Amino acid sequence: MQVISTRDSSKSMPALKAILQGIAEDGGLFVPEYFPRLELKQAAEAAEKGYAELAAFVLEKFIDMGMDELRALTKEAYSSFDTEEVVPLAELSADEYVMELYHGPTLAFKDMALQVLPRLISAGLDIHKQDKDVLVLTATSGDTGKAALEGFKDVPRTGIVVFFPVDGVAPMQRLQMVTQDGKNTYVSAVEGNFDDAQTGVKNLFGDAAFRAEVDAAGYSLSSANSINFGRLVPQVAYYVYAYAKLAQEGRIELGEPVNFCVPTGNFGNILAAYYAKRMGIPVGKLICASNKNNVLTDFFQRGSYNADREFFKTMSPSMDILISSNLERLLFEISGREDGTVRQWMDALVSKGGYDVPESARAELETDFYADFCTEEETASAIKRTFAEYGYLIDTHTAVAQCVYEKYVKDTADATPTVVVSTANPYKFTQDVLAAVTGEQEEDAFIAADKLRAATAKAIPAQISELKTKPVLHGGVVAKGDQISAVREFLGKAGV
Ligand SMILES: *Cc1c(COP(=O)(O)O)cnc(C)c1O
Numbered sequence: 001m002q003v004i005s006t007r008d009s010s011k012s013m014p015a016l017k018a019i020l021q022g023i024a025e026d027g028g029l030f031v032p033e034y035f036p037r038l039e040l041k042q043a044a045e046a047a048e049k050g051y052a053e054l055a056a057f058v059l060e061k062f063i064d065m066g067m068d069e070l071r072a073l074t075k076e077a078y079s080s081f082d083t084e085e086v087v088p089l090a091e092l093s094a095d096e097y098v099m100e101l102y103h104g105p106t107l108a109f110k111d112m113a114l115q116v117l118p119r120l121i122s123a124g125l126d127i128h129k130q131d132k133d134v135l136v137l138t139a140t141s142g143d144t145g146k147a148a149l150e151g152f153k154d155v156p157r158t159g160i161v162v163f164f165p166v167d168g169v170a171p172m173q174r175l176q177m178v179t180q181d182g183k184n185t186y187v188s189a190v191e192g193n194f195d196d197a198q199t200g201v202k203n204l205f206g207d208a209a210f211r212a213e214v215d216a217a218g219y220s221l222s223s224a225n226s227i228n229f230g231r232l233v234p235q236v237a238y239y240v241y242a243y244a245k246l247a248q249e250g251r252i253e254l255g256e257p258v259n260f261c262v263p264t265g266n267f268g269n270i271l272a273a274y275y276a277k278r279m280g281i282p283v284g285k286l287i288c289a290s291n292k293n294n295v296l297t298d299f300f301q302r303g304s305y306n307a308d309r310e311f312f313k314t315m316s317p318s319m320d321i322l323i324s325s326n327l328e329r330l331l332f333e334i335s336g337r338e339d340g341t342v343r344q345w346m347d348a349l350v351s352k353g354g355y356d357v358p359e360s361a362r363a364e365l366e367t368d369f370y371a372d373f374c375t376e377e378e379t380a381s382a383i384k385r386t387f388a389e390y391g392y393l394i395d396t397h398t399a400v401a402q403c404v405y406e407k408y409v410k411d412t413a414d415a416t417p418t419v420v421v422s423t424a425n426p427y428k429f430t431q432d433v434l435a436a437v438t439g440e441q442e443e444d445a446f447i448a449a450d451k452l453r454a455a456t457a458k459a460i461p462a463q464i465s466e467l468k469t470k471p472v473l474h475g476g477v478v479a480k481g482d483q484i485s486a487v488r489e490f491l492g493k494a495g496v
Contacts, residue, residue: 001062003030003229006332007346009339014064016124019117019230020134022223023205028342029328030229035278036061038240040254043281047244051086051237052078054244055116058237061279062229065123073123077115077234080105082461087112087238089245089419092390096405097251097419098398099242106176107425107463108318109269110147116234117224118151118158125157133157135219137204137487139197140164141265142173142318143424145187146180148224153182159219161186161490163197163483169317171445172428172464179470186490187474190483193311195323198225200483210484217491226268227325235272236279242419243281252417257284259418261408263401264288264296265319267326269421274330274368283368284416289404290373291316296324300371303362305345308353314376315396315432318424323349334361370412374403382406383436393458396429398422399436427452427464 002012007028018030038061046057055078056070063070078086081103090098104111121134136158138148145162152160164177166189177187190197204210205221214221226232239260247254260283262270270288277283290297292312299305307322314320328346334357335341348355374382379396382403386394394402401420408414426433430448435441438455442448446468449460478486 001036001064002033004033005029005339006031006328007339007343009337014128015062015229015233016064016120017128019120019228020124020128020130020220020222022221022228027206027346028339029227029326031329031332032062035275038276038279038281040280043240044244044247044254047241048248051241054241055234055237058240059116059233062233063120065127069123073119074116077119080115081111087241089242090392092386092392095415095417097242097246097417098392098394098422099238099419100422101238102395102423102425104147105150105463106143106146107428107461108143108147109421109423110143111150112238113226113231113234114144114147114151114224117228117230118155120230121158121222122155130220132215132220133159133218134222135214136160136222136224137201138162138224139190139194139201140169140177141194141320142169143428144225146173146176149177149180149182149185149187152224153180153185155184159184159186159490160224161188161487163188163190163201163478163486165189165193165197166191166477168193168313168320170429172430172467173317175467175470176463178472178474179467180473186486186493188476188478188483188486190478190480192480194321195311196480197483198323198325200481201225204483204487214487214491219491225325226266231268232272232275232326235269236275239273239276239283240281243276243283246417246419255282257282257416259284259287259414259416260421261287261289261401261405261418262421263316263319263397263423264290265321265324267296267324267330269423271326271329277368278333285370285408285414286368287401287404287408287418288369288371289401290371291319291379291400292373292375293320293322294373295322296327297371297373299327300365300369303359303365304354304356305349306354307349315379315429316400318397319400331357334364370408372404372407374400374407378403380432380436383433387437387456393426393433393437393456394422395424395426396432396436397424425461426458427460430464
């Protein structure tokens with residue numbers, strides 16, 4: 001399939017090439033030229049053969065590779081997950097299911113796409129006969145960084161540099177990153193918040209002199225952030241899978257709608273659900289759940305995006321974002337695929353910190369989306385309540401979705417079966433989860449993990465316990481705006 005840019009839809013290129021490139025030259029994001037159709041029956045049949053088969057079935061709609069190659073790719077990508085189901089669905093009540101997307105190597109939903117993306121990049125280098133290797137630059141609010149590092153580590157012809165906000169990630173998240181092994185990996189903290197780190201990376205992408213430097217070192221730039229089309233496509237698959245599973249288990253008839261409630265930050269995960277809907281999966285409402293950084297709630301409720309506001313650090317750091325990059329892909333659709341309109345809105349975002357969409361566009365959004373947010377107190381009490389009521393432990397991000405789902409039901413009385421999307425293992429955010437369940441404040445993350453296990457009987461994943469003794473390999477911090485120096489050091493280390 002060919003993809004086009006949200007800011008210039010006149011030029012197209014094959015999806016794999018776009019994945020190698022990361023972001024369009026005009027600064028826009030790559031989107032499919034059209035939404036391919038998914039036949040429900042076929043999807044259900046693929047899902048019966050297991051997650052890897054279904055994922056290949058969805059990837060094949062977008063990616064210029066053969067089905068056999070894609071099957072091999074997804075089988076390998078999901079083999080490191082700790083459950084054969086890959087994405088188990090837990091039933092909380094007659095109307096509510098939880099889709100667990102955190103069974104991959106780094107315990108967050110980012111693995112769903114980041115175990116696939118490096119393999120797509122490898123294939124793309126081959127198929128499109130690229131002579132440059134790929135240097136992946138990534139800003140992370142916590143989970144992307146580790147998942148990208150694990151996905152790319154020691155993948156031939158790739159290098160990866162990850163930036164995280166120095167005080168903006170949870171202790172376990174930081175430890176996961178700074179202990180990363182692999183010859184082609186580099187991690188640095190940035191003095192600033194996630195938006196600063198992300199803006200720094202975006203600026204490097206737009207810096208011609210820097211690009212020439214990277215080129216001379218034998219690399220071309222790409223991104224592992226959710227702006228990369230190769231992140232989006234694997235994420236569509238689990239929405240299709242969840243739908244097919246509910247039908248297979250007789251919870252719904254094929255064709256009946258299902259809602260999805262998604263804890264949202266950069267708008268990548270929920271956008272994939274929107275894509276699944278556009279491809280023919282019967283989705284009712286997409287419930288966009290935000291934490292106290294509720295810029296998206298305001299956008300959906302008022303049609304006005306305003307990033308010029310206070311930034312809060314919350315217990316769900318992977319959602320602490322004011323500039324939701326992937327929203328641009330939705331804007332492209334609601335503008336009627338008008339690249340000029342998208343350009344205007346994105347320019348206004350940079351120059352004025354926001355933009356307004358016309359009332360007709362806002363009203364159209366309402367048919368697909370519902371949005372709300374939860375405070376820190378509400379998030380903590382959702383963890384406590386879900387454990388008390390169902391014996392089911394959720395992390396701080398999933399709790400935001402759970403809390404907003406409860407608000408949604410209260411507000412609308414909608415009884416459509418709803419899948420709450422669970423994005424991280426609770427032990428990644430041990431201290432806050434412990435405090436929510438038992439009321440106990442524990443300074444030490446590892447002692448907190450032991451206490452949480454004692455209180456809930458939920459097993460501590462090996463990826464968490466081993467962090468206690470792993471050596472720290474990446475201790476660097478760069479000033480905001482100076483991410484270039486870290487990349488230069490990486491290129492120096494890489495021996496060029
Ligand atoms: C990244 C992340 C999110 C937010 O997902 P987006 O695609 O950025 O909206 C939510 N929860 C967790 C645990 C994450 O890692």
